[in-house]
Amino acid sequence: MGQTITQKILAAHCGRDYVEPGELINARLDFMLGNDITAPLAIREFEKIGAKTVFDKDRIALVPDHSTPNKDIKSAELVKTMREFAKKHGITYWFEIGQMGIEHTLLPDEGLVLPGDVVIGADSHTCTYGAIGAFSTGVGSTDLAAAMALGETWFKVPEQMKFVYYGKLPKWVGGKDLILHTIGLIGVDGALYCSMEFAGEAISELDMAGRFTMCNMAIEAGGKNGIIAPDEKTLDYVRPRAKRDYKIYASDPDAVYRQVVEINVSKLEPVVSFPHLPENTKPVSEATHVRIDQAVIGSCTNGRIEDLRIAAAILNGRKVHPDVRLIVIPATQEIYLQAIREGLAEIFVEAGGAISTPTCGPCLGGHMGVLAAGEKAVATTNRNFVGRMGDPKSEVYLAGPAVVAASAVLGRIGSPEELT
């Protein structure tokens, strides 16, 4: 029977030719990840397991990105736990402040996760790496602890869903709009436990940044993983970075899907998700009444150089609205440096924006732009749950970098089309 790319990768990692959705398998892992919130817990559990050392020091990344540079004493202690563990076990991919970036942008950019891999991370947005044709999914700290000891973990093979995007992408409509639109269609549990395969001519047209954004938010539809079959664009991205061998898989023509959803993109407007669920989507033209206090460009969803270029093109020669705080956070040190070299950083500062060193920061209401009661933010992040960016009475509206940049100028949510 035909299989999808996800089934094939999972089968290959448990020594089988075929795996059936719903079955439980024990799979070999190519790479794993922990951050400053989840790794300290994993380290505690790892000690309980009693393993002398990790299964492979070259296949674990520890990235302190959520509350760093350390926002308070407790955070500093959590990162210290990670740092000491990394040193003790000689973990190759420990990323100190100054080298680190937001984990899900950093790992593929560093060539640490590759096509055909099975990857787990103790972070829900680990599904991001599906954009390069890997099976990757978020797990908990205890899963990471056991995986660091054993180099394997258990999975329930997910059911398969396919999303086919056809038509030509309108101007200002990108990966973020496609995925928000999709979540709006199927709901935050529309792909619960499922694998979401993204395909079609509009996906081929998307750059890698847009593809990462889409796979990143598979979890916001309840998905276990998001995945896009590698093409020439993928290989151009992967080839110069890869630190190991990798393998390209594609779905069989007769693969079985629980559901195939076809989406015509040619009439889409940029999309905005209203509080307090990503599924509350509206076209941007129906959101122009929402006044904002803060605009955030960054996160593992949209903190790539391509995102910053879109925002800078809109902000160039313009000023941030006097009632708005604009916060721009390049996702990695490399992107930060690139933004400086290309003159994007200058554009943001000239416009009146604040640029931060790489960090998750406001995305999870940690630091660097926390909201007070009653405040509203439009953000390129991925979650708009109650209290996500600060006070439980604050509100987060999700959008792509074009809408967020335009909104920062307008003082309310709006499209770049409205700027003259």
Added chain:
Amino acid sequence: MIKGTVHKYGSNVDTDVIIPARYLNTTDPKELASHCMEDIDPEFASRVRPGDIIVAEDNFGCGSSREHAPIAIKASGVACVIANTFARIFYRNALNVGLPILECPEAVAGISNGDTVEIDLESGRITNITTGETYQAKPFPPFMRELIEVGGLVNYARSKLKQ
């Protein structure tokens, strides 16, 4: 056998309301439990008693992968969570930290807030003592049972390393 009072919630109870991100600077179960459900049910932490049961509708535990969420629920004394469906990472985390969870839409439909409910985990049978109704949840698959029997993933990994 589990027996306790039901705290009932709706759909999409996410991990940010189970334990808000502003408390993630600690891993202490007791401290986490003291903020459990704070943003949708501020009295929960003071009302909950050991053995109590959370019943919720769809997609319980959606959102971030924080294991702090099932830890907070377990440390608050809750003995089992019953829902129509769970978000998958929460499902995984809960079993790995030893918090039993059951998917049973019939039970969710039949149980009201404040009911007294009894659960037999081995057979998956749920009895609503307040109304006298019983419901049957799917018992855990064999692999999960083994994991739960040895006391969760940590013990499982420990025994595997010894082999």
